[in-house]
Amino acid sequence: MPIRQKLEEAGVFKPAEIEMLVRVFDATCPKFENVCDREQRAARIIAQHLAGVRDEAELTELARKPLGN
DSSP states (O other): OOHHHHHHHHOOSOHHHHHHHHHHHHHTOOSSOOHHHHHHHHHHHHHHHHTTOOOHHHHHHHHHSOTTO
8 A cells, every 4th residue: 555545544734744744654665665674764754753853854864764763
């Protein structure tokens, strides 16, 4: 399921937040990524936003880091 649809269905995000999270997701998409990795990346972006990270550049930087860093 696309990230936008998941965010909209959650019902807890404002439209501007959804737009920003989708931009971060799209900007951090590696060339070759399997479904599991894509879902993990989406979950990390959402979790970081829910934890208080609101800056798009910071979210993008965090999403590009490998897990465990």
